[in-house]
Amino acid sequence: MFAFRFFVVVFLSIVGILATPSNNRDDLQDKELAEIKEMVKLQSELIQSQAEMLNKYDQRIGEKQSRTRRVADMDNNTAVGFYSRLVSPHPLQLGQHQAIEFDQIITNVGNGYDSRRGHFTAPVAxxxxxxxxxxxxxxxxxxxxxxxxxxxxxxxxxxxxxEYDKGTRTVVLSLAVGDMVWVRNNGNELPNIHGVGYSTFSGFLITPYSQ
Known part of the structure; x- marks a missing residue:
C-alpha cells in the first residue's frame, strides 16, 4: 500500500512538471527529474516483484490445502484393523514352524486377516x-x-x-500392498498353547502412504 501511494505521488509530480509551462520547467534541474524517474522505475519493479511473490505464495498454499484434503480423504476411507483369538482346538500342540490360525475373528476392518491360514495381507501400503x-x-x-x-x-x-507363562510382542512394520504378516512356531519344539481366547493376534494401520 505504501509503495502504491508513493507511486501515485511521484506520478502526479511528474504530470505536474510536464504540465508546467516551458519557461518555468527550465527551473527544474535535469538531475532531479532523472532521479524521480529512476525512483518511479524502482518502485514499479518492486511492486511487480511483490505481486509475483504473492502469486507464488497463493500457489503454494493451494497445493498444501490440496494435499491436506487428499490425506484427510485417505485417512477417512482407509481404516484397517483386526483382532482375532485362538479358541479351538484347546490346547493346541504346534508342529515345527506351524502358523497359528487364530480362528475367532472379533474385528476385521479392511478384510486383511484370513483366519483359515492365520495370515494378515496388507490391503493398502x-x-x-x-x-x-x-x-x-x-x-x-x-x-x-x-x-x-x-x-x-x-x-x-x-x-x-x-506352564501358564505367556509371551507378548509388538512390532511396527512398513508394508506394501500384498505383504503378509503372521505368527508361527519358530523352532523344533512342539509346545502346547492355550486356546479359548487366551492367545491373540491383532494389528492395525497407523497411517497409509500417500499415492
Missing part, C-alpha cells in the same frame, strides 16, 4: 502395528519359541518355558 500374545498351556519338556514374521522373515520373538 502403510505403516502398521501388530501385537501377539501366546499362552503356554504345558511345557512337556518343550519350550515355546514363537515368532512374528513378515513375508516369512522373522521380525519379532516370544519365549516361554513354564
Amino acid at each position: 502403510g505403516l502398521y502395528s501388530f501385537t501377539s500374545t501366546v499362552l503356554l498351556a504345558s511345557s512337556n519338556n518343550h519350550n515355546m519359541h514363537i515368532s512374528i514374521v513378515k513375508n516369512g522373515v522373522i521380525v519379532g520373538l516370544m519365549f516361554s518355558v513354564t
Whole structure:
C-alpha cells in the first residue's frame, strides 16, 4: 500500500512538471527529474516483484490445502484393523514352524486377516502395528519359541518355558500392498498353547502412504 501511494505521488509530480509551462520547467534541474524517474522505475519493479511473490505464495498454499484434503480423504476411507483369538482346538500342540490360525475373528476392518491360514495381507501400503500374545498351556519338556514374521522373515520373538507363562510382542512394520504378516512356531519344539481366547493376534494401520 505504501509503495502504491508513493507511486501515485511521484506520478502526479511528474504530470505536474510536464504540465508546467516551458519557461518555468527550465527551473527544474535535469538531475532531479532523472532521479524521480529512476525512483518511479524502482518502485514499479518492486511492486511487480511483490505481486509475483504473492502469486507464488497463493500457489503454494493451494497445493498444501490440496494435499491436506487428499490425506484427510485417505485417512477417512482407509481404516484397517483386526483382532482375532485362538479358541479351538484347546490346547493346541504346534508342529515345527506351524502358523497359528487364530480362528475367532472379533474385528476385521479392511478384510486383511484370513483366519483359515492365520495370515494378515496388507490391503493398502502403510505403516502398521501388530501385537501377539501366546499362552503356554504345558511345557512337556518343550519350550515355546514363537515368532512374528513378515513375508516369512522373522521380525519379532516370544519365549516361554513354564506352564501358564505367556509371551507378548509388538512390532511396527512398513508394508506394501500384498505383504503378509503372521505368527508361527519358530523352532523344533512342539509346545502346547492355550486356546479359548487366551492367545491373540491383532494389528492395525497407523497411517497409509500417500499415492
